[in-house]
Amino acid sequence: MFDTLSDRLSGVFDRLRGRGALTEDDVRAAMREVRVALLEADVALPVAREFVDAATEKAVGQEVLRSVTPGQQVVKIVHDALVEMLGPDTAELNTNVAPPAVIMMVGLQGSGKTTTTAKLAKRLSEKDRKKVLMASLDVARPAAQEQLAVLGRQVNVDTLPIVAGQNPVEIAGRAMNSARLQGYDVLLLDTAGRLHVDDALMAEMKAVAAASRPTETLLVVDSLTGQDAVNVAKGFAGEVELSGVVLTRMDGDARGGAALSMRSVTGKPIKFAGTGEAMDALEAFHPQRVAGRILGMGDVVSLVERAAETIQVEDAEKLAAKMAKGKFDLDDLRMQLQQMQRMGGLGALAGMLPGLKGMKGAMDKAADGKALVHLEAMLSSMTAKERAAPNVINAKRKIRIAKGSGRTVQEVNKLLKMHQEMEGAMKRLKKMGGLGKLAAMFGKGGLEGAMGGLLPGAMPGAGGGMGGLPGLPGGLPPGAHKFGKK
DSSP: OOHHHHHHHHHHHHHHHTSSOOHHHHHHHHHHHHHHHHHTTOOOOOHHHHHHHHHHHHHHSSSTTTTSSSHHHHHHHHHHHHHHHHHOOOOOOOOOOOOOEEEEEEETSSHHHHHHHHHHHHHHHHOOOEEEEEEEESSSSHHHHHHHHHHHHTTTTTEEEOOEEEEEHHHHHHHHHHHHTTTTEEEEEOHHHHHHHOOHHHHHHHHHHHHHHSSSSEEEEGGGHHHHHHHHHHHTTTSSSOOEEEEEEEOOOOOOOHHHHHHHOOOOEEEEEESSSTTTTTTOOOOOHHHHHHOOOOOHHHHHHHHHSSOOHHHHHHHHHHTTTTTOHHHHHHHHHHHHHHHHHHHHHHHSSOHHHHHHHHHHHHTOHHHHHHHHHHTTTSOOHHHOOOOOHHHHHHHHHHHHHTOOOHHHHHHHHHHHHHHHHHHHHHHHHHHHHHHHHHHHHHHHHHHHHHHHHHTTTTTTTTOTTTTTTTTTTTTTTTOOOO
C-alpha cells in the first residue's frame, strides 16, 4: 500500500538529504514536488494544499535551514504533518460499555461490508477474547444473510438465526434481545447497502440506529475508489453519526489518496484497514506507523507484532536450543522460510524494515514474488535424511531434487550454499558465547556491530543480499531474494 506515493516522496527527500546546506528555495521546490505527488496519489486538492502549506511554513524556518542536518529535519516535519493528517492517535474501538456493545456496519454495496464484519468479529473474538454475535440486516440482497452465516462458521463466531419476512429494524431488535439473554459482549450488525447514497438507505440506517443505539457506527469503504470513497464518507457523515471508517482493499491501493484524505475531509478516524482476502487480514490503523512506511522509515513495531502472531513458540524454542549448540540443518531453514511466508514474504519484510524500503520493489520483481515458494519446493523434494544431513547430497541427488521441484541444479546449489552460510553463522555465534553474548553486543555496538560479527555482508549494500538479519524472529536467509530470477 502507498507504494507509488512512497517511491515519489523517497526520491524527493533523497535529493534533500544528499545536500549539505539548504536554501528556502530548495525547500519550497521540494514541497512543490510533494504537492504534485499527493495530487497524483488522488489526495483531495484542499487536503494536499493545506498539508503542503503547513509543512512548508515549518520547513523554511531558520531552525531547520541552519541545523546540522536540514534534509532530515524537513523529512521529520513532513512525517509529523502526515501523522496529523491521518489522525494523531490510533482510534480504538469502544467496547467497554454495558454489554452488549453494538457495532453497526454501514456502507455501499460492493465495499466489502459483510466480509469486513466477519473479519472484525474474528479479531474481537480471538484477540480481545470477546463473546461476539453477528446479525445480517440485509434483506434486499439475495443470500446476504446466508453469506454472513457461512462466514460466521469460517471464523467460529455465532450468527443470529435467519427468520424470513422480518424487516431490518425487527431483526435488529431480535438481535439485541438474543445478545442480552445469551450474554454476548459484542453485537455486530451488518446493514444493507445501496449502489449510491440515497434517502431510502439513510432512512433505514437511522431507523436501525434508533432501535439498537450502537456504541460504534463504522463506515466501510473501498480504498481503491479513491476520491469516490471520500465522497461516500462525506455523504454518510452528514446523515449518520459515524464513529470511524474501515478502508478495505488497502493492500491493492498503491496511491493511498482515500486514506490520506479521509480524516481531513470527514473528521472521522480510520480505525481499520483491510489488507487481503484472508479472514485475519484486518489491521488496526496506526497513523504513526503508516507515515513511517510512506516515508521509507519502516514499521518495525508492526513487523514484531506480525511475527508474534505467526511464529510458532514451540518451533522457535527448538530452533533456539539448536542454535545454542551451533547446529542448523535444512529442516531449520525450511521452518524459517515457512515463517517468512506467513509474515507476508520478502517484499513485505523489506517494506517494514528501516532503510530497506528501496529494496522492496527489487526483491518483489527479482523473485517474482515466488522466491520462498521455490525454496520450499526444493526442500520438499529432499528426503528427511538429506535435510538432516545436507553433506550427503551429491551430484546425483541434486539432479533428482531439481527435477522433483521443477527447479535447476544451480538453484539447488544456491540453496545448499545459503544453508552453509547460515550454519557457519550459527557456529560463529556459539564461539562468540551464544545468544546471551549476542544480546550484549546489540546493547553496545548496535545492530550493525552485532551483524558484522555474525554474518559478513549482512547489511544492505555489503554484497550479501539482505544477509541474515538476526534481529528478526527466525532470521532472514542470506541471498533468499535471489531465487526465482530468470
